[in-house]
Amino acid sequence: MRLLANLALQNLGRRKARSLLLIAAVAIGSGVVFTGATLMRSIDDSMAVGFTRLGADMMVVPEGALTNITAALLTVEPTDLVLDADVLAKARIASVARAAPQKIARVEHSGIGSHHELVDLIGIDPALDFTIQPWLREKLGRELQAGDVILGAGRDAPLGSQLLIFGKPHVVYGKLGRTGVGTHERGVFMSFATLETLAASMPQRPAVLAPGKVTGFLIELAPGATSLQARFAILSAVKGAKVVTGDSSLSGIRQGLAALLKGILALMVLMFASMAVMVSVLFSAIVTERRAELGLLKAIGASGAQLIGVMVVEAVIATGVGGVLGVTLGVLVMRLYERSLVYYLDNIGVPFVWLDLPHTVAFAAAAILLAAAIGAVGALYPAWQASRRDAYDLVRGEG
Amino acid sequence: MFACRQVGKSYRTERGVVNAVAGIDLDVPAGRFAAIIGRSGSGKSTLMAMIGGLSRPSAGTIEVGGTDVWRLSETALAAFRNEKIGYVFQFASLLPTLRLIDNVALPAMLGRRQSTAATYTRASGLLDRMGLGGYLDAYPSEISAGEQRRAAIARALINDPALLLADEPTSDLDEQTEIEIMDELLAVNRELGTTLVLVTHNLALAEQAEQIVHIANGAIVA
Ligand SMILES: Nc1ncnc2c1ncn2[C@@H]1O[C@H](COP(=O)(O)OP(=O)(O)OP(=O)(O)O)[C@@H](O)[C@H]1O
Ligand SMILES: [Mg+2]
Numbered sequence: 001m002r003l004l005a006n007l008a009l010q011n012l013g014r015r016k017a018r019s020l021l022l023i024a025a026v027a028i029g030s031g032v033v034f035t036g037a038t039l040m041r042s043i044d045d046s047m048a049v050g051f052t053r054l055g056a057d058m059m060v061v062p063e064g065a066l067t068n069i070t071a072a073l074l075t076v077e078p079t080d081l082v083l084d085a086d087v088l089a090k091a092r093i094a095s096v097a098r099a100a101p102q103k104i105a106r107v108e109h110s111g112i113g114s115h116h117e118l119v120d121l122i123g124i125d126p127a128l129d130f131t132i133q134p135w136l137r138e139k140l141g142r143e144l145q146a147g148d149v150i151l152g153a154g155r156d157a158p159l160g161s162q163l164l165i166f167g168k169p170h171v172v173y174g175k176l177g178r179t180g181v182g183t184h185e186r187g188v189f190m191s192f193a194t195l196e197t198l199a200a201s202m203p204q205r206p207a208v209l210a211p212g213k214v215t216g217f218l219i220e221l222a223p224g225a226t227s228l229q230a231r232f233a234i235l236s237a238v239k240g241a242k243v244v245t246g247d248s249s250l251s252g253i254r255q256g257l258a259a260l261l262k263g264i265l266a267l268m269v270l271m272f273a274s275m276a277v278m279v280s281v282l283f284s285a286i287v288t289e290r291r292a293e294l295g296l297l298k299a300i301g302a303s304g305a306q307l308i309g310v311m312v313v314e315a316v317i318a319t320g321v322g323g324v325l326g327v328t329l330g331v332l333v334m335r336l337y338e339r340s341l342v343y344y345l346d347n348i349g350v351p352f353v354w355l356d357l358p359h360t361v362a363f364a365a366a367a368i369l370l371a372a373a374i375g376a377v378g379a380l381y382p383a384w385q386a387s388r389r390d391a392y393d394l395v396r397g398e399g
Numbered sequence: 400m401f402a403c404r405q406v407g408k409s410y411r412t413e414r415g416v417v418n419a420v421a422g423i424d425l426d427v428p429a430g431r432f433a434a435i436i437g438r439s440g441s442g443k444s445t446l447m448a449m450i451g452g453l454s455r456p457s458a459g460t461i462e463v464g465g466t467d468v469w470r471l472s473e474t475a476l477a478a479f480r481n482e483k484i485g486y487v488f489q490f491a492s493l494l495p496t497l498r499l500i501d502n503v504a505l506p507a508m509l510g511r512r513q514s515t516a517a518t519y520t521r522a523s524g525l526l527d528r529m530g531l532g533g534y535l536d537a538y539p540s541e542i543s544a545g546e547q548r549r550a551a552i553a554r555a556l557i558n559d560p561a562l563l564l565a566d567e568p569t570s571d572l573d574e575q576t577e578i579e580i581m582d583e584l585l586a587v588n589r590e591l592g593t594t595l596v597l598v599t600h601n602l603a604l605a606e607q608a609e610q611i612v613h614i615a616n617g618a619i620v621a
Contacts, residue, residue, distance in 0.1 A: 003497070003501060003508050003509075006497070006501070007494065007496060007497065011587070013496075090590060293495075295495065296488075297494075298453075298494055299451075299477065299480060299486055299492075300455050300480065300481065300505060300509065300554070301479075301480040301482070301510060302477065302481075302509050303474055303475075303477040303478075304473055305416055306509060391448075391451035391452075391454070392445075
């Protein structure tokens with residue numbers, strides 16, 4: 001009813017300072033929760049992408065092979081030395097969750113780039129690979145098939161265009177994002193089958209292109225397994241191999257961030273709970289202060305629902321406005337800190353991706369609704385209690 | 400109009416049980432003007448509140464227009480207060496955040512039996528009749544105590560109540576204002592046939608009533 005809603009609004013206006021403080025408190029609370037939730041989800045998503053892209057925990061290559069260890073990425077370097085493709089599968093090592101074999105052939109006169117350019121042709125097993133395909137930034141709308149190649153970010157050719165390698169036509173299936181690692185940037189990736197077919201056209205065939213041979217394996221550790229365990233297991237099972245471990249600090253960062261995010265979540269829940277308690281305390285005081293008016297409303301025939309309605313509407317307006325304000329503030333703060341946050345995460349190798357718009361809007365709506373709900377719940381009990389008292393006791397200021 | 404049977408009200412206080420009203424039997428026929436007199440603290444307001452559906456008796460029954468008031472459900476009781484009773488309190492009783500016109504219209508708006516336009520027309524008519532035609536948009540804090548009391552009477556009348564309960568509506572007002580307000584109440588009683596129960600300390604006023612109820616220590620004295 002308009003008059004009752006009016007009454008609720010006027011009551012808020014009557015104690016401007018108190019109403020503003022309440023709105024400010026709710027704004028801070030819901031702003032923190034909204035910002036926290038949005039950032040948390042964004043960081044979580046970024047890390048999910050970032051860490052799957054970070055590739056392998058370790059790699060297995062022939063003894064004597066050169067390796068390239070960067071902060072973020074383990075990559076196999078071309079070499080004449082080879083391993084048998086099935087050594088790891090045969091050994092069945094418990095501490096290894098996934099092992100992705102790669103064949104790398106460095107070739108000249110391939111027809112790609114300038115005449116004498118050395119090109120790395122990298123064969124992957126699409127079913128086992130977990131370090132190359134996560135970097136696919138764009139690709140054709142179908143599965144990788146024979147004759148397809150994937151280009152590193154450093155190479156330029158439109159998707160779907162034809163690429164002649166040793167005179168044989170290939171289709172550019174996809175392109176990788178920037179990794180900052182040379183072999184990836186200028187590499188030409190393809191399935192083992194494609195690479196083996198191509199080998200027939202090469203003037204001299206590198207040793208690794210022989211069937212059943214690989215340049216090395218990229219390894220993902222089983223959950224809970226240490227790299228030390230895996231290293232010993234692999235070295236004792238595979239002759240003539242060496243194990244190269246990546247930067248172990250990254251898995252530390254991953255675990256640390258996960259714990260931090262859980263902590264933030266717990267804090268947010270506590271924040272909302274304390275907000276609910278605060279609003280409830282405030283409204284039981286407000287109801288007490290207004291019992292004469294509530295009694296009067298009851299005396300002239302307001303029903304219990306209408307009485308509770310006046311108080312709850314007042315609370316919901318205040319906390320709802322607080323929620324809207326909080327979300328607005330949260331958006332501003334995130335805009336403000338976007339640069340430094342993105343920069344920091346980029347530095348530790350996690351490309352930051354903001355939560356998508358529909359999710360952000362959903363979070364904002366949820367924060368506002370929750371704030372309003374806290375108002376409703378906080379005012380409901382004291383209002384309900386007051387509505388059950390005798391009108392006359394309320395009017396006289398008792399009860 | 401209403402009948403009280405062995406009505407009592409006791410309050411539990413730290414000093415023990417206070418019997419504000421004890422075993423009152425009272426019959427007031429429809430359309431009558433009754434006056435309740437008695438010393439301060441004798442239980443007049445308590446009795447009025449029980450008749451008006453504002454305060455639940457500790458003992459006895461009260462029938463208003465044939466309905467046993469205190470056996471009604473909460474919702475039915477709210478509707479009863481809204482439709483059947485006009486109550487004028489002993490003290491200022493307007494909602495401070497609403498304009499006079501809104502204060503007067505509020506009971507009708509709660510009941511929703513009339514259109515808003517019709518309600519507001521009626522509310523402004525009543526305020527006009529109480530001599531407050533120029534204060535429709537004023538807030539209670541902007542008018543005098545006597546004017547507030549008159550606005551409260553206008554509010555009590557907005558739903559055309561069958562029973563008008565006025566608890567010392569003219570206390571702490573000057574004689575001239577008291578006479579004006581009393582004239583209005585008596586006019587309502589005579590012209591509309593509204594049963595009027597008036598609590599007063601003014602014996603001259605009480606003498607105009609068709610029925611005088613004298614209360615002392617929570618009981619009726621002959
Ligand atoms: N809520 C309460 N708790 C305890 N005692 C109460 C309560 N309300 C009223 N009383 C007592 O009941 C008695 C009657 O009070 P009531 O207000 O009905 O008197 P009254 O006749 O209207 O007096 P007045 O002429 O001053 O308005 C008084 O003694 C008062 O102290
Ligand atoms: Mg009294």
